[in-house]
Amino acid sequence: MAVTLADVAARAGVSSATVSRVLSGGYPVAGATRSRVLRAVAELEYVVDGPASALAAASSDLLGILVNDIADPFFGIIAGAVQSELDSGADASVPHKLAVVCNTGGSPERELTYLTLLQRQRAAAIVLTGGAVEDPAHRASLAARLRRLTAGGTRIVLCGRPPLDPPEPGTEAAAVPEAGPVAEPAVRPVPAARGRGARRLARGAVLTVAFDNRGGAHALTEHLLTLGHRHIGYIAGPSERTTTRHRLAGHLAALAAHGAAGPDRAERLTVHAGGYDRSCGYRGTVELLCRAPETTAVLAANDTVALGVCAALRDAGLRVPQDVSVAGFDDLPFSADAAPGLTTVRLPLQEAGARAGQLALGTRPAPPGGTTTVPHALVVRTSTAPPRAGA
Amino acid sequence: MAVTLADVAARAGVSSATVSRVLSGGYPVAGATRSRVLRAVAELEYVVDGPASALAAASSDLLGILVNDIADPFFGIIAGAVQSELDSGADASVPHKLAVVCNTGGSPERELTYLTLLQRQRAAAIVLTGGAVEDPAHRASLAARLRRLTAGGTRIVLCGRPPLDPPEPGTEAAAVPEAGPVAEPAVRPVPAARGRGARRLARGAVLTVAFDNRGGAHALTEHLLTLGHRHIGYIAGPSERTTTRHRLAGHLAALAAHGAAGPDRAERLTVHAGGYDRSCGYRGTVELLCRAPETTAVLAANDTVALGVCAALRDAGLRVPQDVSVAGFDDLPFSADAAPGLTTVRLPLQEAGARAGQLALGTRPAPPGGTTTVPHALVVRTSTAPPRAGA
DNA sequence: CGACACGTAGTAAGCGCTTTCTGACGGCCA
DNA sequence: TGGCCGTCAGAAAGCGCTTACTACGTGTCG
Incomplete structure (x- = not known):
């Protein structure tokens, strides 16, 4: 890490302040000087020192x-x-x-x-x-x-x-900077x-x-109900996560709205797998089939879990979707190519990430209230179908 | 970013040098002083400033x-x-x-x-x-x-x-620090x-x-040849990448070893897709089917491309593997769940990453020669089968 | 023709931390 | 009891950069 600002400055015959200004911009530097500096930078292959500049610039x-x-x-x-x-x-x-x-x-x-x-x-x-x-x-x-x-x-x-x-509560009143203190000016601790x-x-x-995890799960469950399913299993993710809770809540809400299942039955049909991976889907499905063999459809915590669900069903000799329908969540790239193509909820991950990046950079103004909820979309593929007549 | 070393030092009643030593370790500090400092750090929720410390410590x-x-x-x-x-x-x-x-x-x-x-x-x-x-x-x-x-x-x-x-060449002679200059001591520029x-x-x-991209592709091609395929298409990745070249080389070598195809035919059966994604696999396969309808097996640049290959074949009314066999490369997690399960080459990504991490941290000694080649493994699933009798 | 403004560049004071050098204080041996 | 040494803590000099503030010329206006 040899070459420093001072080296460049010496070579260009200017002060180090000038070099810094050329490189940082935002300060008038005469064209001739600037180009001399730039040449020196190039010749010396100078690279700014991040830590030093962060320290000095407090950023x-x-x-x-x-x-x-x-x-x-x-x-x-x-x-x-x-x-x-x-x-x-x-x-x-x-x-x-x-x-x-x-x-x-x-x-x-x-x-x-x-x-x-x-x-x-x-x-x-x-x-x-x-x-x-x-x-x-x-x-x-x-x-x-x-x-x-x-x-x-x-x-x-x-x-x-x-x-x-x-x-x-109460601290939120940033919009009323000096209006409140009238009430109890001296007592406040x-x-x-x-x-x-x-x-x-x-x-x-x-x-x-x-x-909108809740809304997405709601839509998915409604899709299954509309197809005629009444025994819908749910392989949920880790129970302590908000994502799990919200998706599950949407599912239960749809069930309730349909009058389809009492809370006791819904609970029996819900398996909390430990994580969001394929093996959790597999194990969860095995348990679900033991617990509730009448199941005709399974909702998975996400697409990856759904893959495990499909594998478990296949190993149990059940066909998807003829015997049991399966749906995932997220619509990851591989979901379209799974066997069969996974019905799922598409989340605009790309857009959400881009938006988050813009907010983080300050490129995009903060939305009112600070929260943006991005839309979801139901994607119906071939892993869901009406239940068999016998069911 | 308020609280600094000096603040902590003041609170603990010591100099900032002492605080720094407590936090960095490797220097004797009396137990009482140390605990006083640590308490101050905790109370003030002090967090070291990365840039400053990097600057001072040159690391x-x-x-x-x-x-x-x-x-x-x-x-x-x-x-x-x-x-x-x-x-x-x-x-x-x-x-x-x-x-x-x-x-x-x-x-x-x-x-x-x-x-x-x-x-x-x-x-x-x-x-x-x-x-x-x-x-x-x-x-x-x-x-x-x-x-x-x-x-x-x-x-x-x-x-x-x-x-x-x-x-x-020549600069490599680091092991002979001062032995060379005898030859032309004054002339050297x-x-x-x-x-x-x-x-x-x-x-x-x-x-x-x-x-071992080459070896992996070789094994894959051999697998197909052994199954009886003679018209093996290859959907390669971007032609300027070493990965593409090496895999392709392995494929061609296996073909040659088998006496299976002249270079002209191999070339006709090789399509260079622009990238490593699904859509490249799809487009590449469409082109391949036009060019060489006799194809009975397709090797893809990687698993993701293979998914596109399968989709294109399906859309063309061809079944995998009954009509055409397909194989991928990498054995990514989703490959086992694709339709059908993808025959592929497993690369020990996890181990390779860990090893690279250790080398980068200096936790593991550098291998002799500086290069480690990790092993690959052929994973045969259901996407490959013998060609139809008619082929 | 002197004063003022403007455009440029240099001077130097840190940013917060690490680290060398120096110093104070006991404890120990002779 | 005196001198030496070992242990621990402080003072201070930077690390390489940014950025007021200052200074120096010109060009221009009164």
Whole structure:
């Protein structure tokens, strides 16, 4: 790491300040000087030192992306879209932002660790993807953490996860800066804290791009009900995740709206697999078939799980969709090519990621309320069909 | 970004040097002082400033991973494995390394840009995944670039791409530091440059974890030949990529070894699709069927392409494998669930990624010669079968 | 013709941390 | 009891860059 600003400056016969100004732009530099500097930069193959410039400028060009599982295309697609946004924002030359993709493995502790790491690197923005964990303690500490980050100027965007719970009630009144204190001016315990709270909110809130998991599951279940299914199994993901809960809620709501099943039966037909992978779908289906052999259709937590479901059914000697219908969720690229083609709900992962990237970069104005919910679409393929006459 | 070392120091009643030493370790600090400092750190929720510490310590805790397409599980799996290696290396506490995953989209220019960006962030190591581009100019400039980086102390590991060409012949003689100059001591034009070159090589070479693409393709073709196929189509990836070339070479070699096809026929049966995605497989197959309707088996550049191949065959009214056999490459997770299950070559992506991560971190000693080739395995599923009797 | 403004470039003060060098304080041996 | 050494903590000098602030010429206006 030899060549520094000073070297370039010496070579160009100017001061290091001038070199810095040429490279950073936004300050008038005479054409002749500028080109002399640029030549020196090229000759010396000078590369700016990131840490030094971040330190001096109190900023950085890192953008963090937290994903549950980088090997899962669901997250890969979102992360890719976010990163494209970074690239498209910049010219051909160097002043790019760098995306840091962090694999949390779905662990809330890891999530916190990475948040620290990113804070420490002074990330300019952080996009958190994937569902959150329901546990109230975690939710609260995460929310506090994120709000502290936004207070420090880091942009935070949630993508595919529900909006943060509102902070302690009352603190929200950032729009009424000096109107409230009339009531009890002297009694209030920690007026300083309140002041800080208000300033924090002013700095920028946590933005959200949410999927309509509930609505999607509702549509899927309705599709099956319309086909004539009455015994619909549900292989849910990990029960502590919001994504699982919301999808399941949509499913149950559709069932209820149809008067199709009492809560007891719905519960018997719902299996909570431990995760979102294929093997969970397989195991969950085995259990479901034991528990409720009358099942004529199975809804899976997502497409990957659905693949496991299909495999288990096949191994049990049941045909899809003749004997049992199967549906997934997400519409990942491989779903169209599965055997048979998977009926599923398409989530606009690409668009959501792009939008999250824009919000993180500040390229797109924050939506009113801070939350955008992107639309879903039912995709009917060949894995669902009416139940057999005998059923 | 308020609280600094000095704040912590003030609170703990020590100097900032002491705080730094407590946090960095490796220097004796009395137990009482240490715990006082740690308490202050906790109370103030202090987080080290990455840029500042990188600047002062002339090091950083970033590790870059370059991938062609982050949405492709092939790269996701490798990247995930590399990152796990980072996590497993560190204790529960903060001193993690941070992985920076960069999406090059397969573009050599982007690759170079990201390399600059990473260099600028003083990345401790960089893992480049995926095949390289054949273009000699690019190869040379990339190689030069990488060698310069290793010279600067950055560890470079190639994963799933062939080893770098050796540098200009003669410069390799790093083992003979001061033995050569006897020949023409005064005449040599740039003796200084030569000295630098030698020192660079000593710093550490570019390490490689390579896949046996050639061997895998060879095995696959042999499998088809053994089944009795004689008209084997090949939907290759982008022709300028090493991965494409090597797989194709393996295929042709197997054909030749079998005396199965003259080069002219092989060429007629080979279609170069533009990329590695599903649609390329589809289009390529349409072209192949036009060109050579006698085809009874199709080898695809990879599993994703194979999915497109299957779809095209299906749309053409041909059954897999009864009418045409299909095979992929890579054995991605979805391949087992495709319709029908894809015969393919399994590449140990996980292991390769982990290994690359270890090499990048220096956790594992460099293999002799700098290159490790990981094994492949033929996975036979139901997408391949003997050709029909009529064929 | 002097004063003022404007356009450029240099000076220098940090940014927050690490690390060398220096120093204080006991404890120990002779 | 004096000198030496080992242990631990502080002072301070940067790391390489950004960015006020300052300074120097011209061109221009009164």
